[in-house]
Amino acid sequence: MAQILAPSVQCQLKSSRNPTTATPLTSKMWNSLMVKQNKRGGTAVKTSAKFRVVALNSTVNRVEDLLNLDTKQFTDKIIAEYIWIGGSGIDLRSKSRTISKPVEHPSELPKWNYDGSSTGQAPGEDSEVILYPQAIFKDPFRGGNNILVICDTYTPQGEPIPTNKRHRAAQIFGNQKVIDEVPWYGIEQEYTLLQPDVNWPLGWPVGAYPGPQGPYYCGAGAEKSFGRDISDAHYKACLYAGINISGTNGEVMPGQWEFQVGPSVGIEAGDHVWAARYLLERITEQAGVVLTLDPKPIQGDWNGAGCHTNYSTKSMREAGGFGVIKKAILNLSLRHKEHISAYGEGNERRLTGRHETADINTFSWGVANRGCSIRVGRETEQQGKGYLEDRRPASNMDPYIVTALLAETTLLWEPTLEAEALAAQKLALKV
Structure with missing residues (x-):
């Protein structure tokens, strides 16, 4: 450890x-x-x-x-943990119910409800919010046939409530043009571990600072790596659950870690990231450590926490795909403000143009440049096909919003020819 x-x-x-x-x-x-x-006669x-x-x-x-009881030999009943996103748009809530037998698909599960007035999602006089099961994962905490259920949220009349971002994402990913392009996502979720009660990163001297950044990124050793056991426990829990986790690493700021989910197709990317976040919340709960997705938990000369999103379409991955990538970058540049407004609260504290970020007000792209809004890998440039990395999303972004917005901007939205020409000239892009 x-x-x-x-x-x-x-x-x-x-x-x-x-x-x-x-x-x-x-x-x-x-x-x-x-x-x-x-006590006897006042004496303990x-x-x-x-x-x-x-x-x-x-x-x-x-x-x-x-x-640790394995209930399979005594009953066919299982426990389903229904999970949903609360009123802040980033908090996760859950509660359990008994299901009569094991299930393999969300459609086999009943809808459920909860008190939305207690999560900031409904008024007290009309507080019922309905949970629609959408994705199932194995439960690494209870084991057996027990499951975790990712849900989205609706009114009793069947309308998505305002914090239900999955509904809109499903509509975009259900568009035939998007389906045909098979959008892939690889999401890099950074997070910070804090000491309880003091809101100070794990491993840092309370009220003081460790040595400057440099030795911590992917480092090993008691003086460089803080919280590896939590990262490893989370890694195995994700694999057990069936989450498409692809790796982990220690990050630049001590006490900060990252896990990657993907490649995932369409709406699955958001489901898997939210399920992975839930597991991380539960593991840190058990360890007595606080998890934060704040994009800049410590001010000063310390890296923030992002959620870089790697993205490609079928056309980008095929021969001649680099031209398609450049066209996508043009579109992204023209909708920069729309994307920034949806990429996470407090992101302005992180996107300063320092610490491997681009300035929040300026769109830029580059090959192998981690100081740009959009990075294209050196291998993509050499092979003439591949993917792009959107480095703007904050660690607290909603993956349903970000993945759907990338697909919408690059596949469904068309700029005017004049705007496209001006953007190409400004970015020195030849499509």
């Missing part, structure tokens, strides 16, 4: 099976898990530390046994 994390109660209890390791347990934990000592009955450890281990073992 790269460092000793601040573990949750559950993690600490697991380490206490050997009586000699029980001393780190806090008095608060003892009080919550043990019967208070009886003395109980040995050894007895307390045995009693605690017995309690923990029973809880762990129940958590």
